[in-house]
């Protein structure tokens with residue numbers, strides 16, 4: 369086995385976290401090559417929030433079919449009452465039956481009676497981390513590794529994962545892409561050579577939940593210029609009884625949509641990149 373491929377050898381029990389992006393798909397491909405398929409007691413898990421774009425869902429499905437690898441599509445369905453750590457339940461879905469209107473996300477917001485925000489990423493914690501932990505427990509494991517697609521050119525995320533103070537009760541992080549020194553350029557080069565690809569611009573910011581509150585203001589507005597209707601679900605969440613917004617350091621989604629509609633009337637589009645923080649990718653385990 370080439371030395372680099374050896375970095376992808378994993379042993380179970382482990383969940384292979386597949387976010388539906390190019391990076392985690394590349395990692396999955398390499399793991400399958402290095403281990404001659406999916407190793408024993410390893411499970412590929414995709415946690416559907418209901419707010420992923422159709423292109424992402426199609427990509428997850430196509431990877432599974434082309435590479436003949438089972439992918440568990442899971443959706444958060446509720447908390448288990450009386451469990452101190454807020455254990456949750458989940459359901460298995462498929463590409464055909466997966467939620468596409470934010471149902472798991474909205475149900476979680478109703479159950480917590482609040483909205484996630486950058487300081488309390490309840491969506492990542494519940495819809496992704498805890499849901500996949502529930503799945504791993506259902507496979508009979510109390511401890512497992514979480515094989516996560518974080519690259520070598522993401523040092524802050526690597527540091528967060530490897531922080532000795534990190535709570536690893538949802539899986540001990542294993543970062544094969546870091547071991548193999550893989551960068552974004554490597555991932556994109558891989559996908560350019562493949563017969564299929566994620567149908568989202570590799571330089572864009574349309575992955576993850578469509579208008580994720582972690583995306584920069586101008587990037588959400590730019591996406592809404594093309595598809596203003598995508599704001600409506602987020603506006604609906606901010607109009608719920610709890611009265612919360614996803615962020616208190618910028619306007620609510622209703623205003624972002626209004627801004628987008630204003631720009632949509634301007635030709636050419638006058639949105640410039642700013643120094644605002646780039647999207648923090650949302651991976652289970654992050």
Ligand code: SF4
Nearest residue numbers: 491492576577580650
């Ligand atoms: S992509 Fe954003 S909105 Fe979606 S689960 Fe992750 S942090 Fe939450």
